[in-house]
Amino acid sequence: MAGSAVSATGICPFCQTAVEPGDEGVACTACGVGHHADCWRENTGCGVYGCSAAPNVENRSAMEIPVSYWGQERKPCPKCGESIMAAALRCRNCGTVFETTRPLSAAEAQAVEKLQQRAPGVRRGAIWLFAFCVLPLTAPLGFLIGLPWYRRRRDVLARQPAMYSALCRLGLGIAAAQSLFALFMFLIYSAVRGS
Secondary structure, three states: OOEEEEOOOEEOOOOOOEEOOOOOEEEEOOOOOEEEHHHHHHHOOOOOOOOOOOOOOOOHHHHOOOOOEOOEOEEEOOOOOOEEEOOOOEOOOOOOEOOOOOOOOHHHHHHHHHHHHHHHHHHHHHHHHHHHHHOOOOHHHHHHHHHHHHHHOHHHHHOOOHHHHHHHHHHHHHHHHHHHHHHHHHHHHHHHHHO
């Protein structure tokens, strides 16, 4: 034991309670901090962080369990077929980058790749849709063309930053409101002119 018997009071760094006079205590010979004798034995050394008398701890990486998927530590790359770690987001053999650690089949990987190839055009389309829907003159046309366009591309928009999907929904909402307002004004104008 690197500590020595002590009768001094203080806070035990292991259990964070006071070492009362009369308690069986141990003082660390390296840093001088008092401990309860039971705490010293349980901790097998000093409880002060960085003290040379503190017990050796096992390296964290040695205790960690490797990431696995359904009990498998490795998975095949859907692009090149080589075996890679289950937690890999990039194949070290072919360089393919994955969106998820879940193992993908070749068909799923091709579908994701096609969606990624369509993404830049869909992002530009979302901005144009918003612009056409916000302008009062083009709002009805923007709504009529934009609604089917948005519905066909929801799967691609769902994989993009939320801003693009929000732009589409906001633009379509504004276009619908502007179109209804224009229709309402037209009906009022017709009613007034007809009487």
